[in-house]
Amino acid sequence: MAQTALRLTARENEIEYPEAGTILKRDTYMDDICPSVRTKEEASKIIHDVEKASNEVVLVIFSDASEKAFGACAYARWRLESGSFESRLITAKSRVAPLKKLTVPLLELQAAVMGARLADAVVKESTFKFSNQILMTDSMIVLEWIRRPAQCFKQFVAARVSEIQRKTQIANWRHVPGILNPADDLSRGMRADKLTDRWINGPEFISKPISEWPQEKSDNDTEDTEERRMAFNGNVVVNPGEVDIVECKTWEEMLELYRQRIYGKQSEALNAEKVREIELLLLKRVQKDCFAEEYEVLKNGGKSVAKSSKLVNLDPQFDMESELIQVGGRLKRNDQLEMEVHPVVLDPSHQITQLLIKRIDSNVFNHGAGVEQVFSYIRRRYWILKGRCKIKSILRTCVSCQMWRKSPAVPKMADIPEARTRIGLPPFYSTGMDCWSPMMIKVRISREKRWGGGHL
Structure with missing residues (x-):
C-alpha cells in the first residue's frame, strides 16, 4: 500500500517535479528512496523536490x-x-x-x-x-x-x-x-x-x-463521569445504622470501614479524637438496635423505662453529652474513683459488643487473661448484660486463647529395645557407642577440634 501511494503521488506531481516523479517511480522500494547522483547539490535538489511532491x-x-x-x-x-x-x-x-x-x-x-x-x-x-x-x-x-x-x-x-x-x-x-x-x-x-x-x-x-467530513455534534449530556476522580470538601453526617459491618472480623476493620464512610477513602489515618467519635457512633448503634424503645423514652426526658424492659433493674439514665444510656446510681458527685461510675449499657448479642470483647482480650491481655479478669476490666466502662457468660463463650471459642491455656501434651514413650530386656546374660553382653560433635581443645597457643565417643 505504501508503494502504491508513492507511485500515485509521483504520477500526480510528475509534471511539476519531473526528477522527483521519476525517482519515486524508478528508484523506490517500500519506503526507501535510493537513487544515485553525482554531486551533493543534485541530492539536495532531489530531496527538496520529493518533499514538495509528497507534502x-x-x-x-x-x-x-x-x-x-x-x-x-x-x-x-x-x-x-x-x-x-x-x-x-x-x-x-x-x-x-x-x-x-x-x-x-x-x-x-x-x-x-x-x-x-x-x-x-x-x-x-x-x-x-x-x-x-x-x-x-x-x-x-x-x-x-x-x-x-x-x-x-x-x-x-x-x-x-x-x-x-x-x-x-x-x-x-x-x-x-x-x-x-x-x-x-x-x-x-x-x-x-x-x-x-x-x-x-x-x-x-x-x-x-x-x-x-462528518462534523462532531455537541452533546452536553455525554456521560463521561464513570472513571473520573471526584473530589469533595465538606462535612458528612452518616447514620451508623447504614454502614454494613457484617463482614468485619475485628474492631480495627470496623473502625476503618467507618473512617472511609465518614471522612472518605483518601482521608488521613485516624487520630485519637476521630477514634473516639467513631466509638461513640458504634455505641449509639448498639443501643438504638437493641434498646430502641428505651433509647427514645430516655432521650425525650423520660425518668424510667417500662417494667417489662430488661434495663429496669439498672435504673438507666441518659447522658445528654454523649447521647448514650448509662447505668444509674448515687455516685454522680464522686470524681475521685478511677473507674466510670456510670458505665455504658451494651447488649451481649450485638456484633459490635462481641468485637469489643475480642479487641480487649487481644490488645489488652494478649489472650492470656481469664474470664474474670477480662470481665472486671470491661466493667470499668461498659455494662454488658449477662457479660460474664458472653465473655466466657467468646474466650472458649478463641483459638489464640486456647493455644495459650492448653497444657503441653506428654508424648507416649516407645517400647524398650530388645537388648535391654535380656535376662540371665553377663554384664556388657550388649554394648553401644555414642559419638559426639567436635569439641574445641586448647593445644599450646592454638585451639583445635577433637571428636570423641563413648561405650554403653
Missing part, C-alpha cells in the same frame, strides 16, 4: 472497539492533480478483548491507545513524511477524556489518556459516526472474502475535503 499526504487513523475485540487501522490520504483525494490502507492492528470484563468506553479507550501507538510507529518507521495526522474514534466519551487533563481520572484511565496526549496532538482527534468507521470491521470480526472497498480505500468521505 500533501495525510495519515488518518481510525479506532473502534466492541465487547469481543478492539483495533485500529491507518490510511494514507493524498491530493490528486484533479483536486480530489485518494487513500489507501497502510497497516492495521487488532487485539481480543481481555478476559477481565471491561466496559465499552474503557475498551474504546484501549482502541484509541492502540491508534495512537500505531500512528507513532508509522511516523517513526517510515522515511516518508506526513504533512498532518488525523485520528478518529466513534466514542464521544473517549474524546471527552482525551480533551481533559489526565489527573482528573482514576489510575486506569489517567495512564492511557496521558499516553495518548503524549504521542498525539489533542486537536488532531475527531469524531466519526460508527457506521462510517472502517475499524468497525476489526472490532466486529469479518472474513477476508467479506471485506469491501471501504477497508482497502477507506470510507467515502475521506476522498473529500476535510471541511466536508
